[in-house]
Every structure is written in C-alpha cells, then in structure tokens.
Amino acid sequence: MTEVTIQPGVPHAAVRVRRARPRALLAGLAIALVTVSAISVGIGAVRISPAQVVAITVAPAGISLPVSYDEAQAVVLRSIRMPRIVLGMIVGAALALSGAVLQGLFRNPLVDPALVGVSSGAALGAALLIVLGGPLVSTLPTPLALAALPVAAFVAALVTTASVFRIASVRGGTDVVLMLLGGIAVNALVGAGIGLLAYVAPDAQLRQFTFWTFGGLGGATWASLAVVAPLCGLAAIGLMRLARPLNALLLGESEAGHLGVPVEQVKRRAIALTALAVGAAVSVSGVIGFVGLVVPHLLRLVIGPDHRALLPGAAILGALLVVVADLIARTLVAPAEMPIGIVTAAVGAPCFIWLLVHTRSTWGHA
C-alpha cells in the first residue's frame, strides 16, 4: 500500500495514512516472535545462562557441548519453561485469531471473544466438567481424560457463541447493540452458573476449579500441549481459510452472497472454529483478556482490514504478546507469579484507549 493523502477542500481531517506492506510486516513479526521466544526461554526465576540453554536444548539430539549444567536446570528448561512458552504462543495465536475472525463476522472492531461469550462459555464448560464430571472423567483412560477438558470447554463455548450470534442476528446481518446485550446476558448467565457450581462443589473440586480460573500458563505440560496444540492448530488452519470470504462479508451479508460467498456456511464455520480455538486455549490457560480485542485492532491500523494479511498477522502478534506478557508475569514478582490476565489488561487497556483516540479520524464515521 502506498502513502495516502487527502485532497485539499475535502471535509475530513487531513490524515496521512501509512500502510505497511503485508509480507514485510508478517516476516518481521515472525522474526520478532522467534527472537522473543528464544530470549524468553533463557529468562526466569531459575538462572540458566544462554550457553546452558543451548547445551540443554541440543543434548537430546546427542550433541554434547562443553557447558555444565545440573539436572534441575535441565528439567526446568525442558519440562517447565519450554512447554510454557509454546503454550503461550498457541494461546496467544488462538485468542488473537479468534478475535480477528469474530470482528469480521460481526463487522465490528470492538468484538472480543470474552465480550461475545466465547471465553466465559469455555470457562463454564470446564467448570461443569470439573465439578460435576470429575468421577466420570477419572474412569476414562488418561489420554481421553486429558482431552475431556478442552472438549467440554469447546462444546460450551460453541453453545454460548452461537446463542449470542443468534440473538444478534437481524435480517441481512448482525446488530451490534444486540450483540453486546446478548453478550452481557450470556456472560451474566454463565457467571451465575459458575457461581452456583462453586457453591455446590465439594471442597476438593472447588480447589481444582479455582486453580484454573486464575488465568495463567503455569499448568503447561507437554502432555496437555499434545492435546491443545492439534485442536488449536486445526482451528487456526480453518480460520485462516475464511480470510477471503470474511473480506466479502465486510461488504454486508447480501453483497457477500452476491459475490458467491456461501454466507451461512461461513458464519457457522467461523463460530464453530472460534469456539474450538478459544475453548481449547481457555481449558488450559484460563481466561486471558484483551488479546482478542487489541491485537487485531492494532494490526488493522498498520496493514488494513484485508483478512488475508490480518489473520496470519494476528496469530503471530497474539503469540508474541502472550509470550511477552508471560515473561513479565513470571519474573516481575519472582519467586511468586502474577496472573497473566493482569499483565495483558495493564498493557492492553491503555493500548486500546490510545487506539480509539487516534483512529477516530481515519475512520470517518465508522
């Protein structure tokens, strides 16, 4: 995209809009993600030097470097930090990608998975399973038991998202006000449900449930990743393929239909895949806010609303943001740990306000 200027004599504010070239930006973001992750792996409460990091990483491949480290460091690096960073990338990508798709679906940039009931639905699904289904799950073989939580979260997220979408649907599209109200209603209902579960839950299950609502990546293990990664990966692939139909959908549902887009099918897929991605992510990491709202918005400012660049960009930037937020969360008050939701809110909220103020002019009367 080239630099854009507004002709003199035109009533809108003189605004220079610079759009970055999508491919360059995506490459840049990807490099940043890899770099930050590599750095992040070496930082934490336990001191591990960069040389040790490299040595520990290549050791399983049979390469032995002349750097000494002890078993504890190796375990921390391999079993605690690495799965955690990978989970952070997956969760960040899933949330940001879902946010971008939902914003396109509702044709409104203020949509966030939490606002629309996806995250809270996932939370309710997980809560139901933990509190009511505990005995049932423990009879399942371990592999299925591990998958039970993401699946429960997914199913519940699907129900809540579809409900909000239904509430917000008017002829020819979705109404923003109805969407917000529907989201408020569903969130309130879910909150009541979770509250009720917390009330009736026996102590042990309540404990298990409260761990999970704190919102953090501390529970990352390779085992849980083995379940969440394929689910989120599949959802991500499916979501990225919706890029072109979503572009058309921005014109309006009937126009998109005129252009040959199977609108109903696209809407259903978007909802189902978003619920899957967010459900799987939330089931392991709890509810992490702002990522789904701020990341797509930020990107849109820089590369425009074309989903073909926006969706992959959102995934990468979301991953980057969560890895950074997690780094802060686990080092700022070491040896204790902050809930990551606080960090994303502390960063996301001012970001969002800045965005709102600075984009009013470029938007005309959006």
Add this chain to the structure above:
Amino acid sequence: MRCLRPGYLRVVYGLLIVAAASGGSRAATARGTTRETAPPRSERVVALNGVVTEIVCALGAGDRLVGIDISSTWPPSVAGLPRVGYQRSISAEGVLSLKPDLVIGTQDAGPPEAIEQIRGAGARITIVDNAPGLVAAAERVRAVGRAIALEARADSLARAMTRDTRAARPAKPSGLRVLAIYARGPQVVMVSGRGTPADSMLALAGARNAVHEFEGYRPLTAEAVVAAAPEAILIPSTGLASLGGVAGLLEQPGLALTPAGKQRRVIQLDAEKLLGFGPRLPDALRELVRALAEPAAATGTAGGRP
C-alpha cells in the same frame, strides 16, 4: 469456493480423537521420590503453608527455611524470606529457583501441575494433612518432624502441645452457642458449619457451634442466623476489620436480631493462631476460653490483638 470443502469438520473430529489418544503417552516422567521414612537431612526447605512454617520454626529448624508462601505470617523471624505466592497457585519455577531439597505443603498446595513439575525436578515433596482438631494437629507436628529428620523433637513438641491444650480446656463446658464467621469484605460473609477449624476450636473450648446443620462454609442468611440464635459471635480480626468493625458486622442480615447481636458480644482473634491448629494451639485455646467467659463489655468486643 474451493477453500471450504464439505466434510472438513469430520476431519476435525477424527483428529480430536487421535490427538487425545496420543496425548497421554508423552507425560513428563516423574523423577525423585517422596519418602516418609529415614529421609536425608534437608538443608533448604520451602514451606507452602502458614502452620507448616510455624511448626518448622518451633522445631528449631527455622534457619533451614529458604522460602514460604504468603499465608506464613508467624513467627516474625520469617518476615524476610522470599514468598513463592499463594499456596494454591504457586509457580514451579519460582519454587525451584530457591533450590529446595524439601518442599512441605498441605493438600491445598497447587496447582497439581506445578507440584508435579517440582517433583520432576528432583525436589522432595511432603504433603501433610491440614485437618482441624487436636489429634490431627499433633500428627501434623510429627509428620513435619519426620520430613525434616527431627522426629524426637517433634514428638516431644507434639506431646507438650497435647498436654497443654488439654489443660487449657475448661473444667465445665459452658455450652455457649457461638456463631463462627469468616468474612472477606461485605460481599463474602460465610458461616462455619461442622468440620471446620472454627467448629473444632469451639468444641475444644467447651462451647457449641450455633450452626450444625451443614458441613463446611455457607453464605450468611438472615433466617438461618436468627434460627441459630447465637449468644456470641466469633470472627477473625482481619475479617472483622474488612466488614468495618462491630458496627459493620451487625449490619449483616439478621445478626443484630440475635442475642449475640443485641448484647454486641463479638469475639475477635487472630485467624492463623486461632484456626491454624499449629504449635500455638494451647495459647489460642486459652485466649478463646477466656474470651468466651467474659460477658459482653460496653464496647462490645472481647479478645486479642489483630
């Protein structure tokens, strides 16, 4: 359009099953064992519970502590130690950065994945029961003693604790009906039923829990409270402060209509000391018995320092 093949979701479901099936086989291998008998002497101990910290210090091993959780407030000598967070949501790496060879916690310690990760890194983890009651308290002391290889000292501490506690019990149970409240601000006000630490303490002090219809904690309701008709209210000092003192407490539904409320008979004591069932148990019981014996003062509160 080419990109939206039908049957795509069928593939998703299929892969879900496959992913689930392969998920279990890659669990991190647990390393290290927890042995309760003949442990090596541990030089670096992390305590994940306030009472555990107290016991470790009471056994004279306080210098071995390298980290504690945020509920560990006693004795004052541990104030400078690094905190690893709230016991229910600790950071595995945070604990490991203190290079502990022993981590002692209760069944509240978590999340389970963090505990596993700590175990996997080779640190010994001992879980002691946090059940209330005198017998459980003595056993707890012995269990911690076993973990840090100070069984003999632990045994004599346990015995002294049991003896002193029994001595602190009143000769004649007063049978006073007491309502035990847990509060964290006006929005979270709970009543302690059977099986709670407060219930246990009241039994030891010869009083009666005004509420015995349920186990555990339930939110305060006006009707239940009035039906219970307590003659005194027992509440931790921090809880009382969060409600805005006695005045604030009595604004809670129904309390002002109870005999305790009418006489403003409110007993506030330090929570950790009163409900921890740790080494300070005899002291705590003495304070409670004394407070229960006092009739309501004009100012309406009886009991110890916050």
Add this chain to the structure above:
Amino acid sequence: MIVARGVFYRTGGRTLVSDADLRVGAGEVVAVVGPNGAGKSTLLRMLGGELKPSSGNLRLHGRPLDDWAPGERARARAILPQHSALSFPFTVRDVVRLGRMPFDGAGGEHAVDAALDRTEMRRLESRLYPTLSGGERQLVHLARVLAQLAGEDGSPAGRLLLLDEPVAGLDPAHQHRVMAIAREEAARGAAVLAVLHDLNLAAQYADALVVLHGGRVVRSGRAADVLTSEMVRLIFALPAIVVPHPCFECPLVVAHPHAATPRLEEISL
C-alpha cells in the same frame, strides 16, 4: 437472458409482488419504475437470486435460477445495491477488487483498473472508503460491480447487471455518467435492469420500461408508449404533462404538482 413469469413474493401475510412478468435480453436496458413501496427492490432481489419467489418461474440463460450454485451465479450476474453496510477502512481499490472474488483473481488488476477509470474513481483509488462522500461511495460500488461483470475475459457479454437505484445521492453529471455506463455495458452484450425513480432518466436511457404498482406490473413497453400524463397521474399520483424531448427521441415528463389546471386535455385510459 433473464425471464420472469408469474412471479409472486409473499411474506408476513403480505404480497409484495404479484404475477410479475418480465424479460431482459442481452443488449437491452430495462428500467423498473414505480412509486415507493411498489415492490421494485423486491423484484430486483428476486431476479438477483437473493430472494426466492413464493411462486412463479425465474430463468437465467434458460435455466431456473434455483439451479444455479452461488458461485456460478456470482460469475453470471452482478448487483449494485441501494445501501452498503461497509464501514471498515478498506482503500477504494481494495473495495473494487472485492468484485473479482467470484473469479479467484484471474485477470483481476486489469478489470479493476478499467472499472476505476470508467467511474472516474482512479484518482481516489488509495483513499480510505469511510472518508468518501455518499456519492463517491456509490461510484466505488459501481466500479466494484463493473469489475465483477467483466468476468474472466474483460467483457460483460452474456452477463446480467442489476442496479438498485444507482443514481441516488449523485450529482446530475454523475447521474448521467452512471446511466451512460449502463448503456455501454448493454452495448457490450450485457443485459441491464435498473430500478429508477427518475422517469426522465429512465426514458432517456432505457430501451423498455416496466411500471410496478402495488406489486403488479401495470405497464410495460417502450418509454414513448408507457409514459403518458394519465399514467403518471394515476400511478404516481403526480399531475404531469409528457412532451417530446427537445434533444432525444424519447418522452420528457414535466411534473406540475401545484398548477390549478393542466394545459392539455386529460385522456382517459
């Protein structure tokens, strides 16, 4: 190219279109006129495949419209809607490029360029859509529709162009430009149907007029045959005289809503 026979549309207990017969062939421009609420947009949306008729027959290129898959339909016809819901900051060029979607990008940039040139939107191609005026936005969508109509080979021949009040919000010069473009598309082999409010624009540019009233086709045929002062007074509730156009071979409708008596005798139909 497109034929409607006995088409009805009923919804919510009301019949919006009754027994409509209509045909538009390649090279023709047909204007659909009528008072507000006559069912013009409904009829157009049925012709475009967006609404399903409650009963009746709709065929495009001889095949029932129902038989066409959405993608196929998108390659055979383009619709310019009355309003657009677009509010995202796409550039003008991006919006026009969206029209190429049914063709998966083949020959795209060339078609986009041509469409932008014809609607004189080239100089604004990097502007952000939400910063445009209402008329400019209308032209952008027309460009998008032209880009879609251009098909794989750049020619609209054999395709259907449906315009729903395409000149609303445009200045007179642009109104004529748009209608001229419609004529050009027809000349290149497209079938064009436009819903218009302006009877004179319809008279000047259309080969045939279809007059809708209360959901029924009450008149159809050449402008000269259809446009009479009696018709205008009855159907549009507007007193008017119809005179020959001073410059072109078509009638000119002159409305005189406040005149005491019309100059010409009223002829009963």
